[in-house]
Amino acid sequence: MQQNGIQEAGEGKFCPFCKSRLEYEYYQYSHVGKFSCPNCDYGNYPIYKEAKNINLKTKTFEVDGISYQIQDNSIYTIYNYVAVISVMNIYHIDTEDVIKALSKFALNNGRLENINVNGVPTIINLAKNPTGANVSLRLLKEDEDEKELLFVLNDNIADGFDVSWIWDINFNQLQEHKVTRIITAGTRPYDIAIRIKTAGFDPEKIIPYENLELAVQELYKTNVKKYVIANYTALQPTRHAILKK
Ligand SMILES: [Zn+2]
Structure with missing residues (x-):
């Protein structure tokens, strides 16, 4: 259960002690994986507990x-x-x-929360940074079912006004992983829509909404499984809009 090749912004590429580039035997996400420093041996620790099977x-x-x-x-x-x-x-x-x-x-409260909306399985996950978004998208890609994505991006004070972090999210190959439609919303619905479009997703299947309620209404026009990714201040309004259904 591991990814080959780093497809996202690696946070821990360099050794914190001697600044050499770390060597990864395998890589999961962010800085997580089996790494060691070729110079000072940082990372070569005996494993205490290991998940298997x-x-x-x-x-x-x-x-x-x-x-x-x-x-x-x-x-x-x-x-x-x-x-x-x-x-x-x-x-x-x-x-x-x-x-x-x-x-x-x-988990609940929008942390990988599984809810059933009139028979439609819906998975809601908070993502405040590229790492969080990438693990959410990885989960979506590992799911072999057909699904639709709602991405809600806000740029309020608590979120940070700068939304350039969305360019570090790996939106590649969503269609290959049976994502059939993407709806975007929040205060920056067009930014996230353009980001997804430039990753190669069919623009005809990306629907931006300025109004969250209308976005959620659009999302549930089909009975396909839903994945919902929302950033910090977007999470609770999105949850409430979905739970109202
Ligand atoms: Zn080192």
Whole structure:
């Protein structure tokens, strides 16, 4: 379960101690992967806990031969869970309790939130930066079903007025991954639409809306599965507009 080649803005390309370029054995996202510094050996640590047999379809993975069933299916939450398992292990917390807790833990409030809107599966995820957006899009690409995307981009004070970060998002090959339509909204619907268009997505299938309610209305004109990505101040208004449906 790993990506070959870096297709996004790598945040950790250089060694923080000696500034040499890090060498990645494999790469997941942002600076996460198996890396080491060829000069000072930074990154060559023994692995404490390792997730194996990761199956995003059945939402299972193993650590030390123990199988964990989880509620979501993204590689970045598995990284978080392995960190949880490591800490629990250090504090000698009973493995059975960890298994039980992880099996019930569901993210919500727009963090990889799964909701059902009149029978249409909808996955909402917050993305405040290219890394967050890229992991959301990776999830979408790993999903073999046909789907539509709503991207809501705001440029309010809390978001930052500069939206140039959207040019570091990897929007390539969305059509190849069965994205059949994209609706954009927020205070900058045209910026995000143009960004997606320049990544090669059919412009006829990109629909920008200045009004969020109308965008959501348009989104649910079909029964195709939905992925929703919204940035900071866009998240709650988008959630509410969808939950109202
Ligand atoms: Zn180094």
